[in-house]
Amino acid sequence: MKDKACRVCHKISEDVKVCPACNSSDLTTFWSGFVIFVNAEKSAIAQKMGVTGIGKYAVRMSR
Numbered sequence: 001m002k003d004k005a006c007r008v009c010h011k012i013s014e015d016v017k018v019c020p021a022c023n024s025s026d027l028t029t030f031w032s033g034f035v036i037f038v039n040a041e042k043s044a045i046a047q048k049m050g051v052t053g054i055g056k057y058a059v060r061m062s063r
């Protein structure tokens with residue numbers, strides 16, 4: 001089973017119905033590419049994506 005990405009905050013999670021980061025139920029399995037942030041506050045990519053947490057985040061999503 002493919003991990004789900006949150007359309008709101010990009011967070012990728014396994015086996016969830018709501019996003020653990022922002023509680024959105026707007027999840028999709030149609031994503032490609034991911035980045036892992038260990039320190040989002042200092043990452044220019046994270047800031048560009050609007051990510052504030054740490055973990056695995058989808059780069060692109062469709063549908």
Ligand SMILES: [Zn+2]
Binds near residue numbers: 007008019023024
């Ligand atoms: Zn989210």
